[in-house]
Structures are given as C-alpha cells and as structure tokens.
Amino acid sequence: MPNAIEISHLSKQYGKVVAVEDLSLRVPSGCFFGFLGPNGAGKSTTIGCLTGLLEPTRGEVRLLGEAFNSDCTALKRRIGVMPENLGLFEALYAHEFLAFQARMYGLDEPTTRRRVNELLQALELTGQAKKPLAEFSAGMRKRVAFAAAVIHTPEILFLDEPFESIDPAGVAMMKQWLRHLVSEGRTVFITTHVLETVERLCDRVAIIKSPGKLIWEGDISAFACDQPISVNCQNFRTLEELFLGLSGERYAGTLAWL
C-alpha cells in the first residue's frame, strides 16, 4: 500500500522569508500522525501545501500515491481539511454550511441531509438552525469545521489544532471518531500543542522547528519503554522533554513584578 502522504524536499518561501525549508516526510496509510512544532515553525504552511491551499516553492507532494497540487480536484475529493482559521462561511447556518460541503464533495441529496442531521445531533448543534455561524462560540465553530472535514468520509484527514477551545466531552467524541477513522484504514494528520493528546492518539510523530526543518521523527511507542530516547547526545524520557529540548523552546522564569 502506498504511503498516504509523501513530502519530498518541500520548501515554501514568501518573498525573502523562508517558511518551510527542504522538508521530507512519509506518512504511512492508516496512521495517526502528529505534526508538532513551536509557534511559527511552519506547521500550518506545511498543511497548506499538502491540501492545495498554498503552492510549494520547491519540492513535491504525493497523496495516496499520486502527485498532488492545487489543481488536483479528484484528489481533493478524497481528503478532508480542518484549517487553522476554520475557513467557515459565517453568514450561513450550520446545516447550510455542512450541506454545501457535502454537495461540493459529491454527496447526493438524501445522503447529504442524513449526514448533516446526524452530525448536528452528534455534535450537539441541533436547535441552532437559525443562527448564522458568525454567532457561534469558538468551540461550536470548531465542531462545525470538524464536521465539515469528515462529512464526505475522507481517506486522509488534515486537522490543524482541532481540540483547542472544545469542551472535554466534545474532545472525547472527536478522539473516538478519529480513532475509528484510523481503524478503518484512513490516515489522520494532526497538529496540536497538547502533547498529552499526541501521546494518547498518535502512532508516529514528527517535530519541526522554524523554518519547517524536521528535527525528529519516530514512533510514539518509543516513549512507552523505560529506556530514554537519545538524540544529539541528549536523553529524553517524555515527548515533552524531547519537544522542549530539540525545538529550543524555553519557558521564561517568573517576572519580578508579576
């Protein structure tokens, strides 16, 4: 089975600013993949290049074994995306937006209505039918964006910080759905800052630092053993230690006036 995602020497530049530099990565099919990095490392830019939102400056992206770029509408039908800023059409109602998504991805009318109703019920968004998305809370908007990403049962799901702002019950339900998707052989590519979630859900993890340079990639099961992971002559016992140690992230000491 081909890899779900193959990134070869991906670079993205905005004028003189390099956002991602020479990134290469392979994500096997049926994998729950965590893509980590500090703020501004290039995670969202990478997802943008993988989903057709942005055009890479150099390099190649392959999804499901086929070359991918922003014009590949056939491949786009097979992926689902929950972008960083959610990308909602805020003047629409929730069911209108989800129905729009479903129809754009080729679902017929009866299937569209059934799935929209089921999603709204499952995500506790029923009873908000006459409220435009602009008036939803941050958590509700995220639920709608998540529903829009999964409504057409994609083979690869890209989620950019999906759990932030959602209440614990909502997060638990989303995790359950994502695990189910992966168990069905689909691939989930997720970025998040919540490392505990990554440790619990993901099979493999990649860590990048600015500008989009891969600094570590490996199985999450490596942390399950008693043996520390050795990288660059440093030993790390937990994902948090590894992340902070390799990404150069340091937390500031307490401020005197605080």
Added chain:
Amino acid sequence: MRIRFLVCLLGLRYRLLWAQARSRAGRVALVIVGVMLVCLLTAVLALGGLGAAVAAVRLGKGELIAGVMLSTFFMFALFGALILGAGINPAFSDTALRRYPLSSFERFGARHVVGLLEPLWIFVLALDLGLALGFAALGVSSWWVALTAALLLFSTNYLVARVLWGVVEHIMATRNGPLLLMVLVTLLFQLPGLLAPALARNRALLGNARLGLWLLPPFTAARVLAGAPAFVTIASLLLLIGWFAGLAAALALLERQPLPSRTVTGAEAHWDSSYDGVAAAFGPVLAPLGGKILRYYVRSPQLRLNYPTTAPLMVFVAITFARGRPDPLAGFLTILALISVVGFLSMGIMTMNVFGFDGAGFRRYFLLPAPPGLVLRAVALVPLLLGAPLILLSIGLWLAFWRGHFDTRMAVMLLSSGFGGMFLFQGLGLWTSLLAPRVMEFKVKFCAKQPFASAALMMGAMLVMFGLVAGLPALGSKVVLGHWWVAPLILLATLGFYLLTLRAGARVFGARRERMLSMIERGY
C-alpha cells in the same frame, strides 16, 4: 474624562490608519487621500472662506448666502457619511473599548472624539471654519463668536449624522426594516415635489416653513456669522447649544438601546430552501456554490436596503428630472441613462469586493474540489441573476408612468443600456474583487467603508450615469433614436468583455490565490 486615555486612543487610531499603508495599495490610497485632502483644504480655506464671505457681504446678503453655504456643507457631510460611509463607522466599538479601564462616559466621549477626527469631518470643519473666519476677518462678527458658532455647527453636524445612522441601524435590525427604510427614503425623495405646490398656494405655510428653516443649525450659525444684534447672537448661540445638547442626549440614548436580535433559537433546520431551488438553475456542478453565494447576497443587510429601493428610485428620478423639459422624449433619454447602472449599483457593494465578505471562509474555495474558474463563474452568475429582473422591473415601472411615444427601437435601446451596463460594471467588479479585495464585515447594515478600488469603480459608474444624463439630452432624442443600433452593438461589446473577464479572471484567481489570501486575512 481622563485626557491621557483619549490621547492614547487617538494615537492608536492614527497608527492603525498608518498601518494600512504597509501594503502597496494602502500607501497609494493614503498618499492620494492625504495629498488630495491637503490640496482641498487649502483651496477650501482660501476660496470657501474669505472669498465667500466677501461675496456675501458685498451683495448685502451675508446671512442668506452664509446660510445656504453652511447648509450645503451640512448636507455634503451627511451625504458623505450616510451614503458613502465616510467617517461614520466607529474606529473603536464600545465592546473593544471595554477592555480598558474607562467609564461608560469616557468610552462614549472617546469614540466620538476619535470619530470627529476622521478625514471627512476634518474637511467639513475646514469648510465651516473657513467661512466663519472669513466673516470675522471682514469685521462682520468677532473672532470668538464666529469660532464658537462654527465649532457648535460642526459638532451638531456630526451628531446629526451619528443619530441618523443609529436610527437607520435600529430600523434595519427589525424584521421589516429594509422595506420600511425603502418607504421612508422614497417618501423623502417625494417630499419636495409634494410640498412645493402646497407651499406656493399657502403663504402662511410658506412663512412657517421659512421660520422652521431659520431655526435649523446652519441658518442659526449663519445669523451669528453675519453679525446679528447682540441679543439675536446670544439667542442663536444658545439655540446651537440646545441643538448640540439635545442631539448628544439622543445619541447617548440611542446607543444605550440594544439592537433587536433576530436570531431564533431552538429552530430546526429548514431543508426546502428556495436558495437551492433557484441555484439549481445553474446546473448540478455550480448549484452548491450558487446557493452559497445567493444566500450571501440576499442576506446582506446593505443589499436588502439597496436592492428594493433601486427600481422605484431610478424611475422616480427619471420622471422628476424630465419634468418641464422641452424635448417630449426627455423622460426616455433620462431613463436610458439611469438604466445603465441599475443592474450594478444596487449590488455594487458586494459585486465589487465579493470575496471580502467571505473573510476567513475565503481559503475554503481553494480547499474544495473545484477549480478556480468554477468558483468565479458562480460568483459572476448570481449578480447577473439578481440584476436582470431589476432591469426589467425598472423598465416596466417606468412604462407604467410613461405617457409619451414608445416603439421597438426604444425598447431595444433600454434593454441594451440596462444589460450592457450590467455586463460592463459587473465585469469590472470582478476585476476589483480579484485585484483589490479587502475584508468587509458582513453584518454592517449601512455605510460600510469600501476598498479604494471599489469606491473608484462606484464613482466611475456614477460618472458614466451622470455623463449620460447630461449628454443624451444634449444630443437630442432625434439623434439618439436615429442611432438606436449603437446600443445593441455596445451590449455585444460589453458582453464580450464580460466573457473575456470570466476566462482571464479564472487564471488570475488561481495565480493570485496567496496574494488574495494575504489581503483578505491579513489586510496587506
């Protein structure tokens, strides 16, 4: 009120304005506006001030001329604020200011002091001060009295604009708000025509109307500037203070009233939507996008105001403008000119910057399994769908009142003018949407500030309309009808331009994707 907070907010306001200049388009706009403002201010202070005052005093009609000029400035400010949206949308909302340690009075004061220092109001202040100081320089009134009257008039002008804007906001927030506003606007336009005969017949009524006019702020200030006796000057200044206090209180009361919420909670999803029914006419591929864009157009608060008022207003203007003209077909020539913009002006606010209203949703177009050309086609088809019936309705409404000669040539010319103008300006609107998009707040009901390119296109359309209104009668109906075949040729040319725009625009849309994302999501 703590002045240091006000100074900080003022500084922030102008830093935000300067920050817009970080983009190339922003710098161009700021330089043009800045240079224009300086030149205009200089010209206005020179001409509008001393020159007008000298002319007024020499003619012996100081008070009358000052009253007419100040009224003109007053109405100009109201037009600029309420119709063009200049200087009326607050730089800081009350909600945004609540994060700072300010009392409600300080927030109210801060918002409106910052609002007074918008470019439009600075210009109006220059107009008022120029005239007032002109009179003072001639010795007709004292410097302090003239300055006080000008400042009070200016403040009152601002408050009137704000109160009217607030009233319109409240009307628009109600269920039948757009319809009510349409009726009020139509009545307002009808009022001079209805009142004039009654005033001409009834001298007492005319006298009362004159008195009413004399109590209004512009004429009250004019009395002060023209050097009225001390008692009258004091009474006039007190009247201006009364206007100021009353309007300030009305504004405070209006801002305290929450806008009625139209959200219905607990409602179930309604599936048999007329939007999707109409969009189905676009075909199965375009239908979902068409339905989405149609919803945006129909739900736009500004469109809901403009769209229903366009046809009756155009017809009313056409009939009124042609009254008393020697050419029996003057009315036809006027509607021929006006119909050229009907299919565009009513929806221009969206058509010229269609992606700006998507905001964060804009990026979703590139995530969807749809080529850019498909998105652009859907974006283009919806305003055509809405514009066409408006053109036909305008023609039908005008024919219902038209008593003159009408033949096939005139019908062909009207249709060609309407549809030709629609294709031309909507095509240009697609280009401004692609090349100069800017994020716009969807729920602003009135007077949204438009991007520079959109405003320029809107002005261009108005200039074409006014040019035709002036030019066609100058040619005469005989010449115009004799060359009736030019109109369908123009229609064909504009249709060609529109189709070329769709083709080229699809390529541009794909190629400029990231630039547009930056302009819409980051503002530069």
